[in-house]
Amino acid sequence: MNTPAAVAHSTAPSLAIPKTLKGQKALVTGANSGIGMAVAAALGEAGADVAANYVDGDEAAAKVVEAIRAHGVQAIAYKADVSSEEQVATMFRDVIERFGTLDILINNAGLQRDSAFHAMTLAQWNTVLNVNLTGQFLCARAAVAEFLRRGVVPEVSCAAGKIICMSSVHQEIPWAGHANYATSKGGIKLLMESLAQEMAPHRIRVNAIAPGAIRTPINTAAWNTPEAYKRLMTLVPYGRIGEPEDVARAAVWLASDLSDYVVGTTVFVDGGMTLYPGFATGG
């Protein structure tokens, strides 16, 4: 697997997704690229109607909608900045009006503004915290309001609602040169856990996914040359890069009743990146 050929070609399994989300309504933030795009399509394949949020890139958003609709479900693209309280409120109002309600939130939108710490500007710090962390707070708050209003509808799901926070292995692994990003992901971990604890009595399940190295535009430089790929593989015991579909399958499972007793946990989808691979040869 650890060959230059693997740089260009996915060696992840290609598996059909079972219809475990029939009749459910989902909103995915940051859904016109990378992981969000794959998750949105997979939720559609699982039978959910999906609102695909994005902040720019109308054409890519239209493509996601097309991919979701190909599964015979409803899909809409919705442009909104998740770090804006006003835009998030309007988005949830419109999506709920269109779909009737909401069952699943995938809090996925995220970005990086990398810098050596001593040179990091306040703007770089604030942009990352505002989108990655405050954005998840604003969207989760709006979703919870709808879940509490409606409660459990047993024919649809055992739970009153499901929230999946896209975190990162960097909620655990410190990351020099990316202090703003690692801080945002560490924050997501405790936001998710505190929210899960508070909402569990209402049958609202909140969990997170922590991807490792996934082949998306956010980290192109880490995988798009044979040299970079080889270097990356020293961090991945499983010996291949992750594909957005690897994360999407975990998201479908966490959103479905198949994971009904899974509450407040982080599922690492990382090929073993968090297993301290440097110790594989004795440390």
Ligand code: NAD
């Ligand atoms: P990506 O750059 O391909 O996609 C990010 C998405 O977020 C895009 O659709 C973008 O438009 C959207 N977005 C950015 N700012 C936004 C805003 N203000 N409002 C709404 N949407 C906004 O990146 P990706 O790799 O697919 O990342 C998705 C999530 O997964 C992020 O939270 C990222 O931190 C996380 N993640 C990615 C990896 C990886 O290796 N790719 C690893 C760990 C975690």
